[in-house]
Amino acid sequence: MGPSRQLLRAVILGSPGSGKHSLSLRIVKHFQLKKLSSGDLLRDNVLRDTEIGVLAKDLMGQGKLIPDDLMTRLTLQELKNLTQYSWLLCGFPRTLAQAEALDRVHQIHLVINLNVPFEVIMQHLDARWVHPASGRVYDLEFNPPKVAGTDDLTGELLIKREDDRPETLIKRLRAYEDQTKPVLEHYQKKGVLETFSGTDTNKLWPYIHACLQAKLAQIHQHPHEEKCL
Ligand code: G5P
Ligand code: MG
Secondary structure, three states: OOOOOOOOEEEEEEOOOOOOOHHHHHHHHOOOEEEEEHHHHHHHHOOOOOOHHHHHHHHHHHHOOHHHHHHHHHHHHHHHHOOOEEOOOOOOOOOOHHHHHHHHHOOOOOEEEEEEEHHHHHHHHOOOOEEOOOEEEOOOOOEEEOOOEEEOOOOOEOOHHHHOOOOHHHHHHHHHHHHHHHHHHHHHHOEEEEEOOOOOOHHHHHHHHHHHHHHHHHHHHHHOOOOOO
């Protein structure tokens, strides 16, 4: 494969409610890459009542992470379907073991880290409603449904995510802090970490857009260079 065909391998990380989902939808739309969300993958297994889904439902409901070996196997298996595309992983890796397992198979070019204040996250999750069958996400102010309480495409009822209850949410935020700090340090050392701090997805977007554009230009020109811009 020639340098101009080099595919982007990117990750987006951030606390629960920081806007990973909202931003990755924009990234997918503007940069024609595929998105793989670990949370969506797990929720899909829960809906289909698979063996992984039964375990994931219990752990997610408690605000705990899914074991590394299982999460890694599930994600790497899905990535095999995306080898010919540029991709963005949303919410994976979330532990150092997951990051190291990913490194063994793929060279990651860019890690977008969202740094959003705690109070803003709490507001986001309080206002979030979801359509469980499709994974579509609404926010009463930021992204409201056309008809209150119902999904825009199917008209079905929106619900609160089980793990957005305040007591579970605090556990998720703690698990994120504890487990993901070493992941950020790992990518910082590799020179691929880009942190975006702010309260507003719309304001972060132009910076993230510019960063992705620069990264794509870089990997097309120097496909084997690991250093970040
Ligand atoms: P998930 O599904 O990865 P979390 O907890 O990491 O879940 P979450 O809650 O889905 O992340 P998000 O995707 O970062 O948050 O945020 P979002 O949905 O885009 O935005 C939140 C809300 O704010 C939305 O309603 C949105 O419309 C609104 N919003 C966005 N921007 C703005 C703004 O600028 N202004 C306003 N007003 N609103 C805005 O993981 C779930 C569970 O799965 C397991 C774990 O159990 C985890 O807890 N899991 C894993 N376990 C092990 N390893 C992994 N790698 C795992 N990945 C998932
Ligand atoms: Mg999400």
